[in-house]
Amino acid sequence: MKAILIGLGVVGGIIVGLVPAVHRPRPRWWMALCVGGMGLTIALGLLPPLSGTFRDAVITWRQVNPELYVPVAGTLDWDAAVAIGDTLVVPMTDRAIPPTTAQVLIPSALSVPKDASVVILAVQRWKNDQQFVMRGIVAADPILALPFIPGLEERARNLFFHVPLSWVAVIAYAYALWYAVLFLRRRRFIDDVHSVSAVSIGTLFALLATVTGSIWAKFNWGSFWNWDPRETSIFLLLLIYAAYFALRQSIEEPQRRAQIAAVYAIVAFVTVPFLVFIMPRLMEGLHPGSASDQTAGPILSTQPGVLHPLKQIVFALSMFSFSLLFFWLLSLRVRSGILALRHKIQQVQEMSEIR
Amino acid sequence: MVSAIGAVVLKEIVVEFRNRSLLYTLLLFTVVVVLILAFALMEKTIAPELFVAFCWIVLFFLAIQSGARSFAAEYERETVxxxxxxxxxxxxxWGKVVYQVGMVTFLMSIAAALLLLVFDVPIASMTGFWLTLGVSSVLMGAMVPIFSALIARSQMKGALLPVLAFPVFVPLMRLGIEGMLDAVLKQWHVQTLILMGAYAGIVITLAAMLFDYVWRE
Structure with a gap:
């Protein structure tokens, strides 16, 4: 199911992105789809509360940070509630499989809606693994909730933004490669415009992936940059494509510039599969799916339950929407590039007429 | 075809031996690097990891410097x-590739021999070390000419070559450093050399296929 959903997001994004040719304006339905998809990705990626279990609260208390509050979703049994001084002790059954029942200590200062069938409470382990103290209410009868992952907490939401950004960069570089090949075969400047536009937007996405990744790394691994194999890979990709622009800048003659840049784009792309797909998986690193990780990472792992169904849907949607966003930006860049090219041709014609 | 390649190689050797400027520059570079390291470290025995790092620093700069003016000089001398x-x-x-490979491998062998002579480095597998060094020198030397051709008619040629070549070299360097460390510290593995050959093979094949687009006016 996961493979189908994510596959649909990836392939669908590319197909829909290419449906009106890139050099044509985007139709209204297409723009609505992109804006809607992005809006939904942001809303579903950021708004649903996290929902964990008592087991997550115990793991967090033992292994992560005993001060941390864990959102636990469950049903409170108000009939069995007992008041001890200022505190109400209410049994709560969480939504784990199989469910666990534990006592939740609710201070009188905090109120919980009694008519809600499911509540998400921010709790902390108390004196033993069966007692938890409530620190606040997260949600009552939530429509959607994302799973709580001990050690990742709210930071797990980065998956919906960081991974699609780097994936789209790979699509962009592959697109640039394709048009570089076409340029060498057909010698049409429009192909060069496609290629250079894809590299520039791909590099923008790669930069954003680096930024989202390093901010995440600061809060999860302690520093912005750790020279993990995947970090090294994206750094090298940025270097390669920065060199592409340096090369273009250093050649004045347009025909030669396009030709040399096309050759470099093809040779440089050889490193992309190695840097993105092979090296980070062969070497030990901090990213999921590296040689030191027992699974292939949440996206590629075939183990059931590694990625929550709602996360699968949001991730697939985000892959689809980010792909459309890339093709939209690419279309704008290509069309402006073609206009600039026509303007130059017109200028040359006018100059020759004057002479 | 083989005779044409041979003629290009011969022409490169003759041109080089006419003034020997590149050869002397690179030999001087090699000797200076080894001397500076010897002066700075002042000790006979160095960590194997450090020795491998020195080898690769020398190899990278030898490969880059030997290829830097390979094509640009053809345009300047109008022999193009x-x-x-x-x-x-x-x-x-292919003529340029063969010449570059020969030049880099020859100079790198001298550099490695000098480094081994100056520093006392315990090497677990001497065969593995020389084999990894040889394969790395051959592949690095063979990958340079396409980049040299790309920058031949650009401005700021000298600065651009390492910028263009370094990121493409990195996978090869990463594997080569790992393979050499294995040879120096424990036991060498042929798989590393195969992986290096596969990666460089793809780059060199593509370079050969695309070279005409860079070379022809």
């Missing part, structure tokens, strides 16, 4: 027209 007329682009490319 002669090459266009007499031999195919394919022969020029």
């Amino acid at each position: 027209v002669l090459l266009h007329t007499l031999v195919s682009g394919y022969a020029v490319f």
